[in-house]
Amino acid sequence: GQQLNQSPQSMFIQEGEDVSMNCTSSSIFNTWLWYKQDPGEGPVLLIALYKAGELTSNGRLTAQFGITRKDSFLNISASIPSDVGIYFCAGANRDDKIIFGKGTRLHILP
Amino acid sequence: EPEVTQTPSHQVTQMGQEVILRCVPISNHLYFYWYRQILGQKVEFLVSFYNNEISEKSEIFDDQFSVERPDGSNFTLKIRSTKLEDSAMYFCASSERVTLHFGNGTRLTVT
Numbered sequence: 001g002q003q004l005n006q007s008p009q010s011m012f013i014q015e016g017e018d019v020s021m022n023c024t025s026s027s028i029f030n031t032w033l034w035y036k037q038d039p040g041e042g043p044v045l046l047i048a049l050y051k052a053g054e055l056t057s058n059g060r061l062t063a064q065f066g067i068t069r070k071d072s073f074l075n076i077s078a079s080i081p082s083d084v085g086i087y088f089c090a091g092a093n094r095d096d097k098i099i100f101g102k103g104t105r106l107h108i109l110p
Numbered sequence: 111e112p113e114v115t116q117t118p119s120h121q122v123t124q125m126g127q128e129v130i131l132r133c134v135p136i137s138n139h140l141y142f143y144w145y146r147q148i149l150g151q152k153v154e155f156l157v158s159f160y161n162n163e164i165s166e167k168s169e170i171f172d173d174q175f176s177v178e179r180p181d182g183s184n185f186t187l188k189i190r191s192t193k194l195e196d197s198a199m200y201f202c203a204s205s206e207r208v209t210l211h212f213g214n215g216t217r218l219t220v221t
Contacts, residue, residue, distance in 0.1 A: 030208075033208075033209060037153075040214075040215075040217075041214050042201050042212035042214045043153060043210075044212070045209060045210070045211065048209050088152070092208040096207065097155075097158075097166060098155070098208060098210060099155065100153045100154075100155075101152065102151070
């Protein structure tokens, strides 16, 4: 079945650093979604991408829908402590079936 | 901003017991979902529901699971006879189309 490969699995960075994570697949998706999950809470939508090549920002977050429709990346600029959490990519295919990546766990070092 | 609400936030049950997890999706959404997340792992799709019927289900969603929309606002997940491996966070989500909005989850602990 379809799978999303999300990397890196885990990141340890200093406050103020920029962060980059990505999702790739051998399958084509029509929509890419990026979510953040804080401990004990449900995933919260950060950015939704609906068109190949689309580049969208939400504050310090920027995400792009890859031109091949098989990948997407999420960048966080100037990280702050509240950015800590797990970031999930999700892709929706033409049947609107949504699958999730395994997540990138972001840690910020004191 | 409208949100998906789930109750209870935490449920502890004995193996073999039935549990019902409740969700109130966002009111104008048409698609409803249940996802499961075992501790430390990814969010796994269980089932989607549209137009009062299941539109898709995963291999996890076996005969022990059922969903219902008993009235115009609630969406429930029933596990008929819980197993230890059913212990997980269960998230309800709703959408107008593909952009899912999640509730805060119900932590199910089966002992």
